[in-house]
Amino acid sequence: MGSLILSVARVAVVAATAMLVSPAWTDDLLRQVQDMLYDFLTEYGFPGATVAYVLPDGSSSTVATGLADVEAAIPMKGFYTFGSSAHSPLFEEVQKTRNILRQDVLAHINTLSDPILLDKSR
Template sequence: MARIAHQLRSEIIARDQMIEAYRARGDMRMVARLEAAQVSLEAGTSPEWLRLRDAAMHKIGAGHMHDMDSVVTGIFLPMWRVRAYTIAEKINIWRGKLWSRPFFWDDLIRDDLGERFTEFEVPVYFFVRAHDLTANPELSRAYFDRIEAPVKRFYVFENSAHSPLFEEPERAIEILLRDVMRNVRRN
């Protein structure tokens, strides 16, 4: 769903767009905090950026969902009500997230997938959010255009921040049933 292409470039673009959004709101305190939280191709993401990023995105409606205030109230707590996971699985999802970041984050954000993965033997579907600051839609499109696959489709969700399955479920289900499942049945 969140098709990253070159995440470090996406982080740089997101920071610039957030500075612009907060400046337009007149929130110069947040502008100063974002400007101090460095992100660059050379240095990567600073600890200041990683601490500020999610909260700053959510505050302008560009985080996981437009109306989500925080990861804790929007994802962490609701996840505990999902019956599909055992208690141990729920705990391990978050343990894995916290444990793994120091080991792979820098490699992940610097990896240009468009340079490494362009040929697929399976259908490829990109669900891209028009207002996504986590996975930049223009970078996703540029990556998609380089891909060779037996079937490939690019869908833009105009009313979603980062989670079209939750923000535009009817359209997502329609695409999954009409396009994705039809191609699964053919193969």
């Protein structure tokens, strides 16, 4: 468990360093985080994970590795982030919630979620 905590700390250091160099989310940083997440999957053997970042300048990104459902071989999916919600997006961002329910949930698709970068194994 200690090495996992240290590995997660490594991700935070990479992100913090990139923010000092450039306020924008860079492709290089995104690839570094993706590679670290994939390395965690292979080292610790969990089925899948998704990581989302929002930087101080408001830019964000989502990366994923592995499977959401191992038996059905379904890859990880993106998050639906709510930029103006503290705890209850259902009540704090009603229109966005309605759009997600109508356009994605009822249609059994995932088009309104944040863009996601799947790992190199997919």
